Amino acid sequence: MPNPIQPNLVLRVAGKMLIPIILMFALYVQFHGETGPGGGFQAGVIFTSAFILYALVFGIGPARAVATDRVLRVLAAFGVLLYIGVGIASLLSGGNFLDYDVLGENAIEGQHLGIFLIELGVGFTVASVMIIIFFAFAERGARP
Amino acid sequence: MGHFNYWIVIYLMMAGFYIMIVQGNLVKKIVGLNIFQASIFIMFISMGKVEDGTAPILVEGTTYYSSPLPHVLILTAIVVGVATTALALALVVRINEAHRSVEEDEIHEQDKSF
Amino acid sequence: MLLLGFLAITALAVIHLRDLFAVVMLFGIYSFLTASLFVTLDAVDVAFTEAVVGAGISTFLMLCTLALTARREKAKPARTLIPLLVVVITGATLVYGTLDMPDFSDPSAPVHTHVTPRYIEATEREIGMPNLVTAVLASYRGYDTLGELTVILTAGIGVLVLLGYRKRGEKR
Incomplete structure (x- = not known):
């Protein structure tokens, strides 16, 4: 299972160069989903692939230092709660559930804000659930 | 030839189905399930295609877009699909820990001997 | 092709x-x-x-x-005759079913005549973003996406339950 590949210099250097680019690309896909192809689902998965690459090259321990169990579980739930929260916010401001028209000063602004928040929620949940699944499999293998 | 796409889709669907029935290995069964699933994705997406249409991103000077609705359904279905695949693989791992095997008939044998 | x-x-x-x-x-x-x-x-x-x-x-x-x-x-001797028969019969039924479907990329197919024109025509005015897929995904069909997100979260919890537990006293 994903053991750190200590002696392989090429992998380490290439990983170090690629990971920031992958993370940047994930953020671009997340926030550019309104105009080009992309959105929360894709961004979340790309984010995960950066984590997997890191864990494969540098080992699970260092990757675990960033993404602890607690952080991942809180983020996974937070994404869904953000989504529902947007729905409730639109309920409270006088619209239907998930009707973003009432969130901004006019309908278009409200729609933009609502879609932005919802994609963010989707991105959080997808990324953290995928990382949870990856760690569950990887640590199962690391156990004796 | 208007239905060529659908026929290939059915062929792929049946290939996945066949793998799921015949193969005894649980991992291969999951691969078969995924092939089945992907064939259904292809069916939906080819339904959404329209003649002379472009990708559903609004640009000046185009009037025909392929239908965004099947795209949305399939986009979410793909991500849900990988989540359920992960769940199935997790089950396989647990079965392997309990029975020391991922072959269907060996697991049946062990169950009978209890 | x-x-x-x-x-x-x-x-x-x-x-x-x-x-x-x-x-x-x-x-x-x-x-x-x-x-x-x-x-x-x-x-x-x-x-x-x-x-x-x-x-x-x-x-x-x-x-x-x-x-x-x-x-x-x-490797094992596989009984392939009956499964093959089942698969062929199911496939033939499905092929028979496709004969009633509209041709590939036919503009007058039901997919393109019911709700799709509404999405394409109204997105610019109501939502004001060029990517129709995002608009439909997050706004028009927001309920669907919420449900699917919940499925993903549930699957994550399921994997965690199956694989992520630790025995009592086990430390990382």
């Missing part, structure tokens, strides 16, 4: 191979071919997702599982 042919060949190879590692790799190729097919069918968002998820994460998870279980499938 060529891509569909490749897909068919890949599926056939998956049936015949016994080495599970090769099977999983072929599944990755299959996913990637599907993604390229989606590009030619004008579904860029879906192609994007399929390329990342199918060829990336799914394949990787299957490799993880192989590492935890057995790499080779055990």
Whole structure:
């Protein structure tokens, strides 16, 4: 299972160069989903692939230092709660559930804000659930 | 030839189905399930295609877009699909820990001997 | 058309191979071919997702599982006649069913005449963003997406329950 590949210099250097680019690309896909192809689902998965690459090259321990169990579980739930929260916010401001028209000063602004928040929620949940699944499999293998 | 796409889709669907029935290995069964699933994705997406249409991103000077609705359904279905695949693989791992095997008939044998 | 042919060949190879590692790799190729097919069918968002998820994460998870279980499938005499018969009959029924379907990329098909024109025509005015898929996904069909997000969260919890637990007293 994903053991750190200590002696392989090429992998380490290439990983170090690629990971920031992958993370940047994930953020671009997340926030550019309104105009080009992309959105929360894709961004979340790309984010995960950066984590997997890191864990494969540098080992699970260092990757675990960033993404602890607690952080991942809180983020996974937070994404869904953000989504529902947007729905409730639109309920409270006088619209239907998930009707973003009432969130901004006019309908278009409200729609933009609502879609932005919802994609963010989707991105959080997808990324953290995928990382949870990856760690569950990887640590199962690391156990004796 | 208007239905060529659908026929290939059915062929792929049946290939996945066949793998799921015949193969005894649980991992291969999951691969078969995924092939089945992907064939259904292809069916939906080819339904959404329209003649002379472009990708559903609004640009000046185009009037025909392929239908965004099947795209949305399939986009979410793909991500849900990988989540359920992960769940199935997790089950396989647990079965392997309990029975020391991922072959269907060996697991049946062990169950009978209890 | 060529891509569909490749897909068919890949599926056939998956049936015949016994080495599970090769099977999983072929599944990755299959996913990637599907993604390229989606590009030619004008579904860029879906192609994007399929390329990342199918060829990336799914394949990787299957490799993880192989590492935890057995790499080779055990060869055994397979009774293939009855399954083959079942598959052929089901396939023939489905092909018979397609004869009533509208032709491929026919503009007058029901998909393009019911709700799709409404989405295409109203998105600019009501939502004001060019990507129709995002608009439909997040706004018009927000309930669907909420449900699907919940499914993903539930699957994550399920995997955690199955694999993530620690025995009492076990420390990382």
